[in-house]
Amino acid sequence: MASRLPFTDSDAADEAVRATCDDASSCKRFATSKGYWSDPYIQYFVRQAGERKAPEINRGYYARVQGMSHLLEAFIRRTEGNCQVVNLGAGLDTNFWRLKDGNLLPKKYFEVDFPMIVARKIHNIKTKPPLSKSLIETHSTDSLMMDGHSLDSDRFCIVAADLRDVLDMEDKLKKFQLDPGLPTLFLSECVMVYMTPEQSSRLVRWASDTFHTAMFINYEQVNMADRFGQVMIENLQRRQCTLAGADTCQSLDSQKERFLNAGWESADALDMMTVYGLLPQEDVARIERLEFLDEKELLQQLLQHYCISWAFKDKLRLGLSQVAF
Amino acid sequence: MISIRVEYGSAKMAEEERIANAEKLKEKANTHFKEKDYENAIKYYTEALELNSSNAIYYSNRSLAYLRTECYGYALADATRALEIDKNYIKGYYRRATSNMALGKFKAALKDYETVVRVRPNDKDAKMKYQECNKIVKQKAFERAIASDELKRSVVDSLDIENMTIEDEYTGPKLEDGKVTVKFMKDLMQWFKDQKKLHRKCAYQILIQVKDILSKLPSLVEICLKETEKITICGDTHGQYYDLLNIFELNGLPSETNPYLFNGDFVDRGSFSVEVILTLFGFKLLFPDHFHLLRGNHETDNMNQMYGFEGEVKAKYTAQMFQLFSEVFQWLPLAQCINSKVLVMHGGLFSEDGVTLDDLRKIDRNRQPPDSGLCFLLWHKNGRSISKRGVSCQFGPDVTEHFLKQNKLQYIVRSHEVKAEGYEVTHSGKCITVFSAPNYCDQMGNKGAYIHLRGSDLKPEFHQFTAVPHPNVKPMAYANSLLQLGMM
Numbered sequence: 001m002a003s004r005l006p007f008t009d010s011d012a013a014d015e016a017v018r019a020t021c022d023d024a025s026s027c028k029r030f031a032t033s034k035g036y037w038s039d040p041y042i043q044y045f046v047r048q049a050g051e052r053k054a055p056e057i058n059r060g061y062y063a064r065v066q067g068m069s070h071l072l073e074a075f076i077r078r079t080e081g082n083c084q085v086v087n088l089g090a091g092l093d094t095n096f097w098r099l100k101d102g103n104l105l106p107k108k109y110f111e112v113d114f115p116m117i118v119a120r121k122i123h124n125i126k127t128k129p130p131l132s133k134s135l136i137e138t139h140s141t142d143s144l145m146m147d148g149h150s151l152d153s154d155r156f157c158i159v160a161a162d163l164r165d166v167l168d169m170e171d172k173l174k175k176f177q178l179d180p181g182l183p184t185l186f187l188s189e190c191v192m193v194y195m196t197p198e199q200s201s202r203l204v205r206w207a208s209d210t211f212h213t214a215m216f217i218n219y220e221q222v223n224m225a226d227r228f229g230q231v232m233i234e235n236l237q238r239r240q241c242t243l244a245g246a247d248t249c250q251s252l253d254s255q256k257e258r259f260l261n262a263g264w265e266s267a268d269a270l271d272m273m274t275v276y277g278l279l280p281q282e283d284v285a286r287i288e289r290l291e292f293l294d295e296k297e298l299l300q301q302l303l304q305h306y307c308i309s310w311a312f313k314d315k316l317r318l319g320l321s322q323v324a325f
Numbered sequence: 326m327i328s329i330r331v332e333y334g335s336a337k338m339a340e341e342e343r344i345a346n347a348e349k350l351k352e353k354a355n356t357h358f359k360e361k362d363y364e365n366a367i368k369y370y371t372e373a374l375e376l377n378s379s380n381a382i383y384y385s386n387r388s389l390a391y392l393r394t395e396c397y398g399y400a401l402a403d404a405t406r407a408l409e410i411d412k413n414y415i416k417g418y419y420r421r422a423t424s425n426m427a428l429g430k431f432k433a434a435l436k437d438y439e440t441v442v443r444v445r446p447n448d449k450d451a452k453m454k455y456q457e458c459n460k461i462v463k464q465k466a467f468e469r470a471i472a473s474d475e476l477k478r479s480v481v482d483s484l485d486i487e488n489m490t491i492e493d494e495y496t497g498p499k500l501e502d503g504k505v506t507v508k509f510m511k512d513l514m515q516w517f518k519d520q521k522k523l524h525r526k527c528a529y530q531i532l533i534q535v536k537d538i539l540s541k542l543p544s545l546v547e548i549c550l551k552e553t554e555k556i557t558i559c560g561d562t563h564g565q566y567y568d569l570l571n572i573f574e575l576n577g578l579p580s581e582t583n584p585y586l587f588n589g590d591f592v593d594r595g596s597f598s599v600e601v602i603l604t605l606f607g608f609k610l611l612f613p614d615h616f617h618l619l620r621g622n623h624e625t626d627n628m629n630q631m632y633g634f635e636g637e638v639k640a641k642y643t644a645q646m647f648q649l650f651s652e653v654f655q656w657l658p659l660a661q662c663i664n665s666k667v668l669v670m671h672g673g674l675f676s677e678d679g680v681t682l683d684d685l686r687k688i689d690r691n692r693q694p695p696d697s698g699l700c701f702l703l704w705h706k707n708g709r710s711i712s713k714r715g716v717s718c719q720f721g722p723d724v725t726e727h728f729l730k731q732n733k734l735q736y737i738v739r740s741h742e743v744k745a746e747g748y749e750v751t752h753s754g755k756c757i758t759v760f761s762a763p764n765y766c767d768q769m770g771n772k773g774a775y776i777h778l779r780g781s782d783l784k785p786e787f788h789q790f791t792a793v794p795h796p797n798v799k800p801m802a803y804a805n806s807l808l809q810l811g812m813m
Contacts, residue, residue: 020813227770
């Protein structure tokens with residue numbers, strides 16, 4: 001990062017976006033400490049379970065993590081592991097390690113994020129044996145290729161890039177053997193909402209232009225035009241965090257259109273309230289017993305303002321339309 | 326080929342070395358444990374786990390160390406992880422059972438003791454622990470059934486208010502001759518507005534006096550509004566102090582000619598709960614017959630522990646002060662009847678028929694709510710969903726109709742649920758919900774409302790208001806959701 005240049009407004013905006021990585025990780029850390037789901041690796045990225053989060057937040061993250069996992073695992077199974085996963089704006093995500101534990105690794109798992117976040121993540125991996133162990137076990141030599149802004153191994157790769165500079169990102173990924181011929185799954189969790197619709201559209205279009213058999217799964221806000229949405233936008237503004245992509249988050253339809261207008265064959269979207277109802281209800285009943293929620297309306301509002309949208313193109317006719325809820 | 330074997334070998338060697346080092350760290354931890362140096366024991370078990378995270382014994386040992394340091398949550402987590410790694414590890418069940426016992430989760434503990442007894446039928450210690458735990462589970466069930474109260478010693482007995490001194494440096498409001506006055510309240514509200522702390526002696530004085538007057542009230546308070554009199558009924562305020570000040574701004578300060586009834590849930594979620602409750606208690610002392618407070622489901626230990634009030638009191642004052650708050654909350658009346666026509670309570674009505682006002686009068690309320698009776702008054706939800714968890718469930722228009730008829734009432738007023746417009750009228754006007762925390766949790770964007778009731782016609786008149794800004798307070802150690810921005 002250039003340290004001599006003045007800290008501009010856009011630097012501040014990017015800094016605010018990077019801070020959301022900590023929000024997400026600390027919320028996930030807290031929820032796992034309470035037993036909402038199991039993640040033995042998050043503790044190596046987020047030391048303390050930290051401040052208590054409200055029960056509706058924990059349930060919301062539960063729905064998010066379970067929902068995304070469901071689609072991710074369905075894709076890997078359908079392609080029988082003969083695929084790639086690219087996590088855009090991965091942050092301190094632990095998917096790779098958990099997929100490995102579950103014997104569900106794709107051919108290669110890629111992560112992309114800002115240089116500062118990637119540097120942190122690489123440092124954690126380097127210094128925590130439980131993390132590096134999984135990488136070494138899936139690597140053909142016992143030394144990994146890493147420097148301050150990239151890490152490469154046979155099955156796992158982290159690359160520092162700006163998602164708004166699609167060609168640069170593509171360059172870096174291709175250097176680490178990203179294969180446009182393999183069925184590929186793109187993930188983005190609360191990432192595109194921080195870019196303008198033009199910037200995210202370029203990203204989404206690049207994916208469909210470059211890969212003939214692929215899926216894109218996106219988790220972020222939706223139904224932002226109502227009071228709750230407006231309050232969320234105002235609250236974030238006060239933290240210098242701008243939802244530059246809020247327009248695309250108007251409705252489930254606008255979330256679908258962003259894919260259909262960018263060359264994807266088919267698109268679908270569900271709000272998290274619906275997803276919550278489609279998750280295995282026995283486990284939902286279990287987590288609802290973990291903490292008593294005093295006001296269900298809070299959870300409902302929260303869940304109705306987030307969605308998972310997904311799109312696919314299926315030249316190889318793998319039946320990707322079956323990867324759904 | 327050979328080079329590959331060498332590489333594999335050196336990877337294997339590094340692995341074995343790591344495992345060996347982990348064992349060494351475990352031994353070190355064990356030594357510290359034997360010397361009762363639990364902090365260091367935990368430290369070294371943790372380091373051992375960093376080198377070898379799939380060792381059930383390390384988790385189990387660390388669980389025991391956590392138990393010794395009273396970190397029961399962590400102890401439970403470690404015991405659970407040990408069992409996830411090795412579900413045949415008997416010690417793991419023991420540890421988990423002990424953790425659950427400490428956490429008061431006796432049924433869960435019983436399950437694990439059962440497992441141990443099944444696998445080791447000749448283990449006397451396991452059998453004994455199982456029987457002990459079983460006894461406790463049965464006893465708790467019995468206690469719940471007879472719903473009687475055990476005498477607890479009050480915090481008041483161990484306080485020496487007279488000899489508590491207020492330092493010269495304290496420039497805040499003080500009671501005048503040990504009493505709350507109009508001047509004191511005005512100074513107090515400004516003091517709180519400026520985010521300053523009331524001296525703990527004054528807080529204790531207020532709490533002790535409020536406990537005294539509340540304990541003399543019946544569980545069902547009955548008031549009479551004359552033709553020319555009116556009352557303002559407010560719903561949940563949930564620690565939103567600046568919105569409370571706004572209510573007083575819009576509707577006037579409480580007085581003998583401007584009476585108020587606050588319908589529960591004064592604390593939790595909002596991060597200014599201490600300021601809200603001390604202000605409300607202050608006015609209760611100043612105008613005991615014209616300022617009314619009813620208990621909400623958040624005036625209970627379980628809620629305060631989870632939703633921030635306990636943490637806030639501990640941070641601003643002490644755990645002992647929270648204990649006293651808890652005792653005072655237990656004395657809050659549960660319902661209020663106005664002119665024998667309008668009944669106000671926080672949650673709602675019962676699910677069973679045949680409840681009378683006399684039944685409400687007779688409720689023994691000086692306790693934490695059990696799973697029935699008293700609970701419905703605090704917890705009942707109006708409308709659609711039935712919760713599978715515990716006590717919250719619905720009451721429909723037929724229940725309302727029947728109850729009103731039987732008790733010769735016109736309608737009920739309750740709170741407890743956030744409403745976009747701050748209030749809601751349902752059951753053909755027979756059930757009103759009023760909620761006075763606007764933009765609840767800084768997220769919902771809802772309006773707040775309060776009700777004007779005149780003695781002349783008892784027809785509810787609704788007034789809505791929106792949220793006002795508040796200081797950007799850092800979240801407390803035990804949460805408030807105010808700075809939760811969503812799921813980013």
